[in-house]
Amino acid sequence: MNTEREIIVSVNGCFDLLHSGHLDLLKFAKAQGNRLIVLLNSDSSIKKLKGKDRPIFSQSDREKMLLSLKYVDEVIVFDEDTPIKWLQTLHPDIHIKSKDADREKVKKEEMVISRHGGKIVWFKPKRNISTTQIIEKIKGLK
Numbered sequence: 121m122n123t124e125r126e127i128i129v130s131v132n133g134c135f136d137l138l139h140s141g142h143l144d145l146l147k148f149a150k151a152q153g154n155r156l157i158v159l160l161n162s163d164s165s166i167k168k169l170k171g172k173d174r175p176i177f178s179q180s181d182r183e184k185m186l187l188s189l190k191y192v193d194e195v196i197v198f199d200e201d202t203p204i205k206w207l208q209t210l211h212p213d214i215h216i217k218s219k220d221a222d223r224e225k226v227k228k229e230e231m232v233i234s235r236h237g238g239k240i241v242w243f244k245p246k247r248n249i250s251t252t253q254i255i256e257k258i259k260g261l262k
Contacts, residue, residue: 127153130212132203134161136175141249149216150191157194159203211236
């Protein structure tokens, strides 16, 4: 009988134009525990955060791509600017944030997570790559 407690890890993001930086993040996140839940920004929340031309892929397509990865156990789509509502519901043991995250928003997330004994773990990307950079590069190829 396995009495080991499941460690729930969460990470949030847009994951539009899935790239190697995303894969590094998800692999790192999965290595922190047993179960990885991706909190995925909805199409409407990405439009608010990134502008009218985003996302490139629909939330349905992004969800399918994420679920096809061996690192991801579950995907939850959310409409808000931050995943705080879901962090209050899920009570993850660990929530992963990238070093380029908005520190003020992270403070609020950290308060929510710490109430249930969880913590923020910071991910330091190995590569300087982003969806926005990829889109700009493609636009430059016209």
